Amino acid sequence: MPRAKYACEECPGRGSLRHERDPHYREAQLGQRSFFLVMLALAVSAPLAFGAGNPTRADAHSSQWVARCGFARSPYGSLGVYIEKGSVSCGKGRRLIHRAFYEPGESVGTGSVRYPSGWVCGGQMGSYFCAKPLWHPGGHPKQYVAALACHMGSGPTRVRCPRRIERDIP
Secondary structure, three states, X not given: OOOOOOOOOOOOOOOOOOOOOOHHHHHHHHHHHHHHHHHHHHHHHHHHHOOOOOOOOHHHOEEEEEEEEEEEEEOOEEEEEEEEEOOOOHHHHHHHHHHHHHOOOEEOOOOOEEOOXXXXXXXXXXXXXXXXXXXOOXXXXXXXXXXXXXXXXXXXXXXXXXXXXXXXXX
16 A cells, blocks of 8 residues: 655654554554445445345346337327337337227226227326237236326426336346
């Protein structure tokens, strides 16, 4: 470790550099070492204290960013459309979300509606979806279209659609 370039006024004859036998030099070295050890302990323990070291079920899944492909109209305003899973064109995704608001279908009891084509659409509070099939042996739909409410309000409180959203990959 390089020596400090400060003279010790209380230790005459030591010159312009502190010496290892100088008690003030040793105190400074001890202070630096203890500070380093405390910072190291904090760096190691902080992630553990905030749960980064404890794997949860949510950590077991990875995620992927999905870009907005277009917009759909609803009675509540414009919706951003995101194709989250499957080979669904953007135009079809926009039509599915639009249909969920304007065309009747068979109610499946959870606020969702099933259409003759096999798509199930639903949602509320600005977050909507269409999935096909909704449940299959793997437990996840093979095709999934999401929609988020956006362009609501005006001025500084205006809500805009994000360009990309994050989806979980099971």
